[in-house]
Amino acid sequence: MIDTRLHIEALPGCGAVVRNVDLTQTGDGEIDQIRQALFDHGMLVFRGQSLTPEQHIALAERIAPIDVNRFFPADPAYPVIAKVEKTAEQTTNIGGGWHTDHSYDREPAMGSILVARDLPPSGGDTLFADLYAAWATLPDDLRAKVRDLRAVHASDHVFGETGAYAGTDRKELAKGGVETPETVHPVVIRHPGSGKPVLYVNPGFTMRFEGMTREESLPLLMKLFAHAIDQSRVYTLRWEPGDVAMWDNRATWHFAKNDYHGHYRLMHRITLGGCALEAA
């Protein structure tokens, strides 16, 4: 296989589109370029790839070891593939709020690879926010306040027996008995792949700053969250059949829009394993 230079073009707000690559025919040099581009840009879109589930798994394994999500239903035929699905009858979607995957884990997932399987006629976009840029543009007074803090992340309020999904028509996502202790990460991490500082708190799973109550933490957290979703640092991915998106959970947030009620949507997700995170 001949390794070619990938054509990588930054997208407005967040991420990059990668052209000149067939994800089923990549040499090791191309995989290395993809991994580096993922670390640098936070999110990569590959249009029109039409990967089979086997090819999706093979690609993921070459980028990083797979980390199976413990809350989402797996595809029965492919236990490492999570089904991110919403039927025409359901009203609640998966990932319908700003978050980054697995920040509640001690070694948070490095990233995810999402493949569009069945799309609604319109809507169902995914938004991505650039958290490198959020940190780089944060006003000095806010930077000084949060630079040395650590934050507590949790999942029970989302996936627990009495969590957010439990009160919806997606009760199957509320997992009683799954052990989910709280986890602490620095608020500003040094990205393990790029070395750049990143703001590492998110609305979905960050509960409070270490040593502070939630009530004490919320005013400052809300300021950080509002800054991070400024439109200038957000890209809206409009999916087309065959598309593949890969994102870095340490460098981005994402938000799955829930604007296609009455239609079916199915995405296949493979989660990539990560590592413990250190302060910048």
Ligand SMILES: O=C(O)CCC(=O)C(=O)O
């Ligand atoms: O369905 C989507 O576009 C993304 C859902 C999500 O949050 C995820 O797969 O992690």
Ligand SMILES: [Fe+2]
């Ligand atoms: Fe997600």
